[in-house]
Amino acid sequence: MTEQIDKALEREYEAGFVSEIESDTFEPGLNEDVVRRISAVKGEPEWMLEWRLKAFRIWQEMEEPDWAHVGYDKIDYQAISYYSAPKSMADKPKSLDEVDPELIETYNKLGIPLHEQEMLAGVAVDAVFDSVSVVTTFREKLYEAGVIFCPISEAVHKYPELVQKYLGSVVPQKDNYFAALNCAVFTDGSFVYIPKGVRCPMELSTYFRINEQNTGQFERTLIIADEGSHVSYLEGCTAPQRDENQLHAAVVELVAMDDAEIKYSTVQNWYPGDENGKGGIYNFVTKRGVCHTNAKISWTQVETGSSVTWKYPSCVLKGDNSIGEFYSVALTRGAQQADTGTKMIHIGKNTKSTIISKGISAGKSNNSYRGLVRMNPGADGARNFTQCDSLLIGDKCGAHTFPYVESRNPSAIVEHEATTSKVSDDQMFLCQQRGIDPEKAVSMIVNGFCKEVFKELPMEFAVEAGKLLEVSLEGSVG
Amino acid sequence: MSHWFENAIERGEQLTLSAQRTASLELLKNTPWPTRKTEAWKYTPLKAVQGFNATASEVLAAEQIEGLQAIDVVPGSELPTELPAGLTMQWLAADDVDASLFQQVKPNRHLFGLVNDVLAENVLQIRVAAGTEVATPIRIVQQLTAGSETHVRVLVEIEEKASLTVIEQFAGSEQSLNTLFAEYRIADDAKLEHYRLALQTEQAMSLGGSHFQLFDRSQLNSNVVGFGSDVSRIDMDVRHSGQHAFAKLNAIYLLDGKELFDLHSTIEHEMPNGTTEENIRGIAAGSARAVFNGRIHIHRDAQKTLAELNNRNLLLSNKAEINTKPELEIYADDVRCAHGATIAETDKTALYYLQSRGIGKEEAQIMLNFAFINELVDDMPNQAIAEWLRPQLRQRFAKMGE
Numbered sequence: 001m002t003e004q005i006d007k008a009l010e011r012e013y014e015a016g017f018v019s020e021i022e023s024d025t026f027e028p029g030l031n032e033d034v035v036r037r038i039s040a041v042k043g044e045p046e047w048m049l050e051w052r053l054k055a056f057r058i059w060q061e062m063e064e065p066d067w068a069h070v071g072y073d074k075i076d077y078q079a080i081s082y083y084s085a086p087k088s089m090a091d092k093p094k095s096l097d098e099v100d101p102e103l104i105e106t107y108n109k110l111g112i113p114l115h116e117q118e119m120l121a122g123v124a125v126d127a128v129f130d131s132v133s134v135v136t137t138f139r140e141k142l143y144e145a146g147v148i149f150c151p152i153s154e155a156v157h158k159y160p161e162l163v164q165k166y167l168g169s170v171v172p173q174k175d176n177y178f179a180a181l182n183c184a185v186f187t188d189g190s191f192v193y194i195p196k197g198v199r200c201p202m203e204l205s206t207y208f209r210i211n212e213q214n215t216g217q218f219e220r221t222l223i224i225a226d227e228g229s230h231v232s233y234l235e236g237c238t239a240p241q242r243d244e245n246q247l248h249a250a251v252v253e254l255v256a257m258d259d260a261e262i263k264y265s266t267v268q269n270w271y272p273g274d275e276n277g278k279g280g281i282y283n284f285v286t287k288r289g290v291c292h293t294n295a296k297i298s299w300t301q302v303e304t305g306s307s308v309t310w311k312y313p314s315c316v317l318k319g320d321n322s323i324g325e326f327y328s329v330a331l332t333r334g335a336q337q338a339d340t341g342t343k344m345i346h347i348g349k350n351t352k353s354t355i356i357s358k359g360i361s362a363g364k365s366n367n368s369y370r371g372l373v374r375m376n377p378g379a380d381g382a383r384n385f386t387q388c389d390s391l392l393i394g395d396k397c398g399a400h401t402f403p404y405v406e407s408r409n410p411s412a413i414v415e416h417e418a419t420t421s422k423v424s425d426d427q428m429f430l431c432q433q434r435g436i437d438p439e440k441a442v443s444m445i446v447n448g449f450c451k452e453v454f455k456e457l458p459m460e461f462a463v464e465a466g467k468l469l470e471v472s473l474e475g476s477v478g
Numbered sequence: 479m480s481h482w483f484e485n486a487i488e489r490g491e492q493l494t495l496s497a498q499r500t501a502s503l504e505l506l507k508n509t510p511w512p513t514r515k516t517e518a519w520k521y522t523p524l525k526a527v528q529g530f531n532a533t534a535s536e537v538l539a540a541e542q543i544e545g546l547q548a549i550d551v552v553p554g555s556e557l558p559t560e561l562p563a564g565l566t567m568q569w570l571a572a573d574d575v576d577a578s579l580f581q582q583v584k585p586n587r588h589l590f591g592l593v594n595d596v597l598a599e600n601v602l603q604i605r606v607a608a609g610t611e612v613a614t615p616i617r618i619v620q621q622l623t624a625g626s627e628t629h630v631r632v633l634v635e636i637e638e639k640a641s642l643t644v645i646e647q648f649a650g651s652e653q654s655l656n657t658l659f660a661e662y663r664i665a666d667d668a669k670l671e672h673y674r675l676a677l678q679t680e681q682a683m684s685l686g687g688s689h690f691q692l693f694d695r696s697q698l699n700s701n702v703v704g705f706g707s708d709v710s711r712i713d714m715d716v717r718h719s720g721q722h723a724f725a726k727l728n729a730i731y732l733l734d735g736k737e738l739f740d741l742h743s744t745i746e747h748e749m750p751n752g753t754t755e756e757n758i759r760g761i762a763a764g765s766a767r768a769v770f771n772g773r774i775h776i777h778r779d780a781q782k783t784l785a786e787l788n789n790r791n792l793l794l795s796n797k798a799e800i801n802t803k804p805e806l807e808i809y810a811d812d813v814r815c816a817h818g819a820t821i822a823e824t825d826k827t828a829l830y831y832l833q834s835r836g837i838g839k840e841e842a843q844i845m846l847n848f849a850f851i852n853e854l855v856d857d858m859p860n861q862a863i864a865e866w867l868r869p870q871l872r873q874r875f876a877k878m879g880e
Contacts, residue, residue, distance in 0.1 A: 067517070069807075375821075377796055392808065392810075393811070394811060395778070395781070395810060395811045395812070397811070398807070398808060398809045399806070400805070400807045400808065401806040401807075401817070403804065403805075403819070405800075405801070405819050405821060406799065406800070406801045406802075407799065407800050407801075408796070408798075410796055410822075410823035411823055412793075412821070412822075413820075413822040414820060415818075416804070416817075416818060416819040416820070418806060418816060418817050418818070420806060420808050420813065420815040420816070421814065422811045422812060422813075
């Protein structure tokens, strides 16, 4: 059985190729001048630069957090390059035809079609390559509906009043170490604005790709759903296979105004490093949303990549009757380490939150759920239900649960439960007895284990997520 | 740095200490005073400890537990001379305390364990010879008197196939500070029945813990009752160092007024086939704060472990708060582990049901609160203690209703 696990875990990382694209890349290093240069390259207005510099000064005063259940070599922030853009992007191609074919080829290889006519289900894509947004599809069609979907660097110029109002309103500069760093050096990301009462006509998607060596990716996403609007947003990511660790410190801010709904789905498949933990992406991400009255934010994540994950998509349930949801599948194998979970801060009355977290550990990996549910004194009638299940495959991995539950309101009800189990011999025997080979059986059992989360994913993503798990677990049990 | 803490280190420096206790002093000097950012003290401010100044020391025997025949031990006074066969007890001199002792309270987990290492003026050693079943419980009583500061260490060794019952009892409400750490070594096939009755209230501060090391097929049945005071903190640590050991841990906390009660439990499953059952129930009223942190750690070799933790809480006032964190850390795959935590108020429909049967609201509330924890009182193997506790708990509930 162990042999088969080992064999299966040797599987290749399919997105691990490198694209030969000439890039303009900053020298490694970080200081105020670098922040100024990033701002200058983007041609940003003065207020944006000031905002970045303020964040940079805050970051310098902060200490890197060490409370997560992960271990990694100290990051040398001076050895990272903070900006890298494909050369062909320098003169801003007007349409897809002007974009470097190598770039388009890269996305095709990853199965992300950028040609609008090839789109199947009508998903609008913003493709971010290293530090810049390459192309955003279906923009006109979205514009007709009043939806703004563009790179955030463009939004800074075109919609400064919106950006100024909401940037940092959910995740302020001083929020945490990695968020502060992101505020100072973020290069691109997506900006979404859904006007009042509009139901976004198609799914929006951003696909992040790190290509250049020794670079960090610091993207920033800001989604504003105005009163009564609705949007479903997907995020995917990959990176080449390299021996060095690369840093990815993103910030995602969601604002759901009264009666609005945001559904945010992620399939995270950054390069996880090799079996011994060499290389891979450090994925240190801050994601948070604010729900106003009757609003709803739903986070769904499938985490299969990165060598170290530090990520807690959270909801601040500010308005009465608002709803927060968190559905997560985190799979770790090899030497991967994941410390992920959510925070649900109940402020308004009758706020509700649901947390379903499924952790699967294989190989020598460690998988932790870390969460916070807080009922503030004003959260009358609030309700939370949390379920964290862990599945262990093999005897060298670890599964951990660290839930913080704090209640200051008697009428609020909090429930938390966690279980740990393994793929049992009985289950395997039953499947094999019925002629299902062991690999398929594991895949079935794991898929069943994750079903509650997969059913929350948009269709295309559910398929991709299912496939990812299948490949990852190939032959895990014999 | 705090006044009391500096003072404690200074006092330690003036003592003639054994090598081991000197090492603890060195560690203590390098340990920062906990802040809100110190994970183990996140919800438990130690301001009251910082401001404490010992003014008097008086030893008092505490109230008897009615119907309970026990061997009473009062720290600072003479030990009873007539003991059952196979049971030995003695106060250890400060320089006797080395080698096998002070093994279980891990310095990185508990700052006050280190304080106790250095300052413990009373070190009680209890030994039960192999095969001896001691029927009479031993009761270690700490009556916390005004202005007193006491540090007590209890070291219990239960040899193979022996059994013992120990009650650690605390009482008092006057301004005082106490640390009591008990270490139990439960050898193969031995049994321990244990009670920690932390009934000190108001300004009587107590920080300490009961630490158990279990060997092959040994059994632990531990019961904690806590009322909360300015600072009440208990660490219950269980180490499964043998196979097929069984640990049962029940705890109740009932808080009111401005009381604070902080219970940390750590279960280390180091060996295969161990079982742990934890049941923790708490009620917080007034503007009290309850803290529970229950960690279960399954080591790589601890296959076939069965560990369950259940923490249920009632929050009765919108000024009170309950913070709970059940933790699982698992490194073995063939185990069954689960934990659950809930926080809610008294079930409104149950309250309505009782009222509809002509029971007054207050009385109904008391009945329901009592029912919530009575299961664990009923579960106490020693009925004399359960009987003695019930009226005191009832009295607490009556006060909570106000």
